[in-house]
Each structure stands twice: as C-alpha cells, then as structure tokens.
Amino acid sequence: MTRYLVERNFAEGLEIPTDDRGAKACLNVVDGNAQHGVTWVHSYVSPDHSTTYCVYDGPNPEAIRQAAETNGLPVTKITEVRVLDPYFYH
Amino acid sequence: MFLERENLVASLREIRPGAMVFVAGEAGIGKTSLVREFCATLPTGTAVRFGFCDALGTPRALGPLHDIARASPQLAGLLTTGGADRHAIFTAFLELLSDPQTVVVVEDAHWADEATLDLLLFVGRRISELPALVVITYRSEEVGRDHALRRVLGDLATAPSVRRLQVPALTSEAVAALATPLGRDGDELFAVTGGNPFFVTEVLSAPGDDLPATVRDAVLARAARLGPAARAVLDVVSLVPDRAEVALVDAAALEECIQAGMLLLEGRSVRFRHELARRAVESDVPAVRVPVLHGQILDYLAEADEIDPARLSYHAEVAGDRAAVLEHAPVAARRAAELGAHRQAAAHYARAVRHADNAQIAVQAELWERLGESADDSGDLAEGIRSSQRATELWQQAGEVDRQGATMARCSHMLWKTGMNAEAHALARQAVALLQDRPPSPALAQAQAAMARLLMLGRDMRGAIVLGTTAVEYARQFGDLRTLGRALNSVGSAHWLMDPDRAVELLEASLATAGEVGDDAGAAQAMMNLGSGAGEIRRYALADHWLAEAASWCAARDLDSSLSYSLAWQSRSRFEQGQWSEATALAGQVVTKYPQHVPSQIVVNTVLGRLRVRRGDPDPEGPLSRAWELAVQTGDLQRLWPAAAARAEHAWLQGRMDAVEGLVAETYEHSLELEHPWAAGELGSWLRTAGVAVELPGYVAEPYKTGDGWRELGCPYEAALVLTEKADPEQQIAGLQELQQLGAWPAAELVARRLRQNGVQGLPRRPRGSSRENPANLTARETEVLALLAEDLTNAEIGQRLHISPKTVDHHVSSILGKLGVATRQEAARRWGADGRR
Numbered sequence: 001m002t003r004y005l006v007e008r009n010f011a012e013g014l015e016i017p018t019d020d021r022g023a024k025a026c027l028n029v030v031d032g033n034a035q036h037g038v039t040w041v042h043s044y045v046s047p048d049h050s051t052t053y054c055v056y057d058g059p060n061p062e063a064i065r066q067a068a069e070t071n072g073l074p075v076t077k078i079t080e081v082r083v084l085d086p087y088f089y090h
Numbered sequence: 091m092f093l094e095r096e097n098l099v100a101s102l103r104e105i106r107p108g109a110m111v112f113v114a115g116e117a118g119i120g121k122t123s124l125v126r127e128f129c130a131t132l133p134t135g136t137a138v139r140f141g142f143c144d145a146l147g148t149p150r151a152l153g154p155l156h157d158i159a160r161a162s163p164q165l166a167g168l169l170t171t172g173g174a175d176r177h178a179i180f181t182a183f184l185e186l187l188s189d190p191q192t193v194v195v196v197e198d199a200h201w202a203d204e205a206t207l208d209l210l211l212f213v214g215r216r217i218s219e220l221p222a223l224v225v226i227t228y229r230s231e232e233v234g235r236d237h238a239l240r241r242v243l244g245d246l247a248t249a250p251s252v253r254r255l256q257v258p259a260l261t262s263e264a265v266a267a268l269a270t271p272l273g274r275d276g277d278e279l280f281a282v283t284g285g286n287p288f289f290v291t292e293v294l295s296a297p298g299d300d301l302p303a304t305v306r307d308a309v310l311a312r313a314a315r316l317g318p319a320a321r322a323v324l325d326v327v328s329l330v331p332d333r334a335e336v337a338l339v340d341a342a343a344l345e346e347c348i349q350a351g352m353l354l355l356e357g358r359s360v361r362f363r364h365e366l367a368r369r370a371v372e373s374d375v376p377a378v379r380v381p382v383l384h385g386q387i388l389d390y391l392a393e394a395d396e397i398d399p400a401r402l403s404y405h406a407e408v409a410g411d412r413a414a415v416l417e418h419a420p421v422a423a424r425r426a427a428e429l430g431a432h433r434q435a436a437a438h439y440a441r442a443v444r445h446a447d448n449a450q451i452a453v454q455a456e457l458w459e460r461l462g463e464s465a466d467d468s469g470d471l472a473e474g475i476r477s478s479q480r481a482t483e484l485w486q487q488a489g490e491v492d493r494q495g496a497t498m499a500r501c502s503h504m505l506w507k508t509g510m511n512a513e514a515h516a517l518a519r520q521a522v523a524l525l526q527d528r529p530p531s532p533a534l535a536q537a538q539a540a541m542a543r544l545l546m547l548g549r550d551m552r553g554a555i556v557l558g559t560t561a562v563e564y565a566r567q568f569g570d571l572r573t574l575g576r577a578l579n580s581v582g583s584a585h586w587l588m589d590p591d592r593a594v595e596l597l598e599a600s601l602a603t604a605g606e607v608g609d610d611a612g613a614a615q616a617m618m619n620l621g622s623g624a625g626e627i628r629r630y631a632l633a634d635h636w637l638a639e640a641a642s643w644c645a646a647r648d649l650d651s652s653l654s655y656s657l658a659w660q661s662r663s664r665f666e667q668g669q670w671s672e673a674t675a676l677a678g679q680v681v682t683k684y685p686q687h688v689p690s691q692i693v694v695n696t697v698l699g700r701l702r703v704r705r706g707d708p709d710p711e712g713p714l715s716r717a718w719e720l721a722v723q724t725g726d727l728q729r730l731w732p733a734a735a736a737r738a739e740h741a742w743l744q745g746r747m748d749a750v751e752g753l754v755a756e757t758y759e760h761s762l763e764l765e766h767p768w769a770a771g772e773l774g775s776w777l778r779t780a781g782v783a784v785e786l787p788g789y790v791a792e793p794y795k796t797g798d799g800w801r802e803l804g805c806p807y808e809a810a811l812v813l814t815e816k817a818d819p820e821q822q823i824a825g826l827q828e829l830q831q832l833g834a835w836p837a838a839e840l841v842a843r844r845l846r847q848n849g850v851q852g853l854p855r856r857p858r859g860s861s862r863e864n865p866a867n868l869t870a871r872e873t874e875v876l877a878l879l880a881e882d883l884t885n886a887e888i889g890q891r892l893h894i895s896p897k898t899v900d901h902h903v904s905s906i907l908g909k910l911g912v913a914t915r916q917e918a919a920r921r922w923g924a925d926g927r928r
Contacts, residue, residue, distance in 0.1 A: 002708075004708065032901070060709075061702060061705075061707035061708055061709070062674045062677070062678055062698070062701070062707075063678075065671065065674060065705075065707075066671070066674060066675065066678075068869075069671055069869055069870075069871055070898070070901070071905075072868075072869055072871075072872055072901075072902065072905035072906075072909070073869075074869065075833075076835070077706060077835065078705075078706075078707050078708060079708060080708035080709065
C-alpha cells in the first residue's frame, strides 16, 4: 500500500452535517472505497469548505481515481507522500 | 460405516447450484467416498454424471468428458466425430449443465489432461450462471507448485462461485471405534495409518495379527490369500491404469477377486477398489512378466473397438514394442492435439521419438516436427524450438527441402514468441531463400506468410505486402486455407498505413477464410488486427467496433492472449479519445489478469504511464519504463513509438526539454526508415517542440502538419493543445479550459503560465469543482448518467448502456440529485435540458 495526499476542490463547498446523515455519507464513501481496495485515513478541510486534503492508502493512483469516481468525488491532484514526524529524531 | 464425514457432507449439501467445488485431500483419505455419499443423498430426479481422469502416463484427451458423454448422445456424437470443433464440444457441455438438477463429478483432476483442464477453467468461469453443481476431486499432495492444475485453481481463486473443501484424516477416536470391535489395538493402528481411511480398512481386512507397516504391505497381504488364477487376474488388472475390460481376464477367477472385495465390477469393465491398491499390486508383478502382460493387453485392445489410442500408446511403450509405439503414439498424439490437449500430444510424440532410432530418417523427421508443433501449442517454446531444429536437420538429411523450409518457417514464429526477434527474422529469411528457387509449393507459401507476418509486425509494410501477396497466391493455388487466412491477415494489416479501405477488405477476407476452416485463433487475430490497425491510424469508430467483436469472440472461447490484447487496445483507444476513466479501468484489468502476455503489457503500461503523465499522478516512470524495456526487447516500431512519445511528453511536462531528443531521436529515425505517417509525425513533432531542427517528411499524418483535424478524429487532448497555440487569446483560453475539463492539469498549468507571461487576461482559475468543468460539480460518469436520465431510461437500461450494474447507477443518481439539489429524476432531467450542454 502506498500513501497518497488527494486534493479535492468543491466549488459550492463540501457540507457534511454532524448528524446521522453525515455519518451515513462518510460510511458510503468508505464502502465505495472498499470496492477498489482503497482506505480513507482522514482529511483536512479548508475553513471555507472549498478544498479538502485527504490522506489515503491505496495500491496505485488509478485505484484512488476509480474510488473517487464511484463516490462522485472530484480529484484535483494526487501526490504520493511519506510520513515525517517532528519528534522522530528526538 | 461413514465416520467423521457428516460435517463435510453437510457443507456440500449447503452449496447452492451454480457452483464448482474442489474436494482436496491425500490419496485414500476418502474423497470419492465423501462425494458418493453426498450424491446418494441428492433428491431423486437429480442427474449425476461421473468423469474419471486416469493414471496413464499420458492421460486420454478429454477422458472424463468421454465418461460423462455416455449419458448425452449429442455430446458423445461431437466427441466421436474426428476433428470436432473444441468450442462446440465445450459449449455442448455447458448445455448439459444448463439442465436444472445436474451434478457432474470429475474425479482425480491431478491426472487431468490439458484439454480437460481448459474445460474446467471454461466451466468455472461460467458456472455462476448455470443451475448445475460441478464437483472436482484431486490429491493435494500431487499438485505441487508447477502442476498444471495450479493454473486452473489460481485462475478461479477469486471466482465467487468456486468453493474448496479439504478432507482431513480420521481422528484417533474414530480409528479406535473401527478397530476395537475387531479386537485390534486402535492406538497402534492410528499410529501406523495416520488416520488414512483406506489404509485403515486395508489393515483391518488383512489376515493375521501382524500390523502391516505400509499400505502396500496391507494390500499385498490381502492379495496373498487369493488362489493363483485370481492372483493372475489381479496382476493383469493392475497393469491397466484406467479400467480393464472384463474380457481381458478369466471370468471365474475374476469372480473370486470380486468376492474377496479386491476388485469392483462396473459395467463391462473392472477396477481396483482404490488406486493405491492397484499401485501396490502393480509394483509386485515380477519385472520379467510386466512387458509380456502389457503385450497381451495391447494385443487384445488393438483388436477391440473404440479404444482410445492413448491407451494403446501407453501399453505399447511399457511392452517395449517399438513398432507398436510408432504405430499408436502418433495416432494418440493427433487425437490429443485435435481436442487441444497439446501437452499430451507432445508427450505422445516424445514417446514415439524415443523409439524411432531405427526408423527411416523421414519418419524420424516427421515425428520431431510434430513434437515441435505440439510443444509450441502447449506453450513449451524451448522444447518446440529444440525439436523443430532437430526436425530441420533430419529433413535436410532426407533431402526433403520443402519440409525443411516449412519447419523453419514455423520455428521462426516460435523464436519471435520468445522475444528472439533477430533470430526469428534470420530463420524466416533462410526458409524463403531455401524454397524460392524451387517450384512453388505449399511450403513456400508458409515460409513467405511467416516472413510477411514478421515484417508486418515490425511495420515494414512494403516488404510485408510484396511477400505476403505471393504467399496469398500460392496458398490459394494449393488450397491451403489456413495459410491463406494468415497471409491475408499480414497483407491486410500491412495496408493500414497506405490504403486503409483495402486493409479492411483483406482482413475481412482473412476472417472469412479462418471461419471456413474453423481456425478460431486465426479469426480472433483477424478481428484484433482490424481493431488495432484502425486504432493505430486513429479511426476510432471502426477500431472500437472490431475490438469489441474480438473481445467477445475470445471471451467465449477462452482465447486469453488475444482477449488481453483486444482489451489492451480498447484501453488505448478510450485513452486517445479522452475517455480516461474507462481507459484506466480496462488497463487495470489487463495488468492484473494477463501479466504474462508481453504485447498487451506493453500497450497497457504505455497507456497507464501516459494517463499518469497527463493527469499529473504519481509515478508515471514505473509503467513507462516497464513498457519501454519490453518494447526494446521486441525492437518493433509499433511498440517503441508510443512508449518513446510518452516518455517525451513526460519530460516536456516536467520542463526537461533537453531530455526529449535522447528519448525519441533513435525511434524517430526508425519511423523514417519505415515511413510511418503517425509515428514519424508524433516523434518528429516532439523533436521540434524540443527545439531540434527537423523537417517533417511529406507523408506524415495531416494533423501533425497543420494542427487541424484532431477534433474530427476524436482526440480532445491534442485538439485542446493545438488551440492553446493559436494567435487569438480567446482560442488560447478555450484550449486551456478544455485541458482543465479533461483533468490534464500539468499541461493546463504549463499553458496558463505561458499565457500569463504573454499578458493574456481573464484566465480561468485553477480547478473549480470536479475533474470536468460544470456548475454542479458532476463527475464525468455522473454527467453521462444524467444525459441518459434525460432520455427517460430506467437504472437497468442506463446500466446496460454504460456496462455498470443498476446498483452503481442508483449510487450515481443519488449523488446527482444531491449535487443538483433536486428531489426527483424528472427534475434532474429538466436541469440537463435547461443547461443544454453537449
């Protein structure tokens, strides 16, 4: 598994309510990812909700794109990343 | 007594029809008993059919199917007609499985011949749509890593309707339960037998108190109790590994063996209660008697009707009867080859070759030639090449120049398949040179056709046409339709660059000829070259039509290498037409399912690399260097050019313009030598972009000269790039927007930077919303679904159009409704109409 940072842009902003519906929406995404062997680790969202940076594990960039398509999510840029921990050297 | 098997029988009963079950376990563990027990409890009216794979050194081709066909006149008819079409036989078997309440059992699949394994794979891939249950038993300890059954098990590993059951040994409690009533020590029995039920039974049936140490000892102790006549019967039956005809042995003595429980009578044949017992008795037959007995069996079988030649071939060899081997082995080999059991055909020819030292040179040459062909067909190219070379020498010694040349022609193709392109060309050229000064012959046609094909693959189109056309004439003159079909294919494919309409005409003729002689693989190649050839000159409608035809033809016949190539080209075609997500899905399929087919891997790795380059995705170098390395091995322009162009595009988008010349110059020269309009156009244009002074030759494809025509061809990426180069800023911006819509971010950013530097105002911002620009953020797939919604189609109908499941369509529809902020499909459809897009 390779780790990827996936940038997504939402023109209207991404609204996920913090209730049952929001939870269901997230679980739907998890299900859709599973069809392509992709794991959503977590995301960072800009204050205006127009851009998200999602950390994903997956076999290759194509799987990330196919999962996004299944879930109806946009993809702007995929970057392969490694973890860098500031306290690693202490 | 049926101990500790209730759970396994229950698991078998729980399996719904539409499944294939593999029952594995060591010899004597009770696989057959388990399956028989299960079959005995099936509802009345269930048709249960058994097929047996046998322990002949070289098994009968489709042996189990012959057994099963006893209950199906249609299938039996197909099997007995010589030269019956394999696809017809396989399909007839599927029909048999379409009867509800059918259970088919194939026993001892570890001994299956190649054609039977192909059949199991064919059925396993389709079983979920059938109402039948197929149960297959095999010995797990015989199926090592390189065993042919592994291929079937591996291929079906992920199939949802394929199950596996492992039959374990009996526990010490169960063994004790069997031993105690007979006054034997259960613990000791368990220690010796390891809980193997067959061994346990044999020990318990053996006389005396001494515990036999091995299965063999136990069986022989039992056999020793029989009279001399009965023992002689056992010896004979033990030497017939499949099933011995009753007429082979003395009837009265046979009765004694049956009474003693050593042999079982089944119709007009007789067999040991277990294969382990047969082996034990066989190993005890005195060595001096073995050939004599086999000779007697052979004499009887040779006179009997409808005996599979594979059996004669086997007994002839063990009897040490050279003349009989040379008579029967080639017949058995031809029979096996006809049914697609190529590995067994090769084994029979190899057997014949071992006994041919004293035969005439021409007889030896013929056998080596056939051995080479069968090895080639079974995928053993090293053996194929070695045998063909031996045959070539022998034909030369025999002074048979035509046969020598034809063998060389075939061998050249084997060399090409192993990637030894230079050797292949040299040998084919030699074959043509050898034959062309002699009176025309079918051999000359074959050699010319082989050479023409190699030239076509290397894109030496003129050479291929000249040589191929003579091959066509001779093949026609001598009525060799197979060679005619293949030669027409090469000549047709060679016309794509100069005269595409003629290419279509010739390839369609090749397809018709292949159909006439039942050459399924030849037909597949004709469709494939119609599709890939049209794709290479960017006639996508024609390409897509034939690629789809080829894919469905190959899928129905399990012609995997042609299937993978058709899918690979479908992926390339979608990619060039800007349908990137479809291209991605197809390429992924080929990469994972057909890793061993080199040409397909070159095509899809090039596509995957280009997709990553154009989308700006990570690691385009991985697939691109794989594609390039494999392409270099072939040395063929058609493989090198797209890979070189892809690497140049990558360098360009990374701003490494100085690298471009090194990446494409050599392949560009190659394309000039062969005057390839598309290869020279694309590679020459990259050199010019990199600032290398290059004069594009006059024959390059029109769009590379003028920039016009990409849109008409259906290539949106190239069309968009050309727009960004125009003088008018409005057109430049339009081109930039098209790149953004495609999701081609690296190119879009490069262009945007250039336009900003030139002071162009009003550039569209970086990504707004989805990968395709539209107000509601719909993805490409959602847009497609919405367009079909507007046609008032149901989810099922939309699914059919887009080749996705209705459930996935439902997923997309909910997402569309959410994004558009509407509640119903009708409202969504109206929004599509109102926007009036596309």
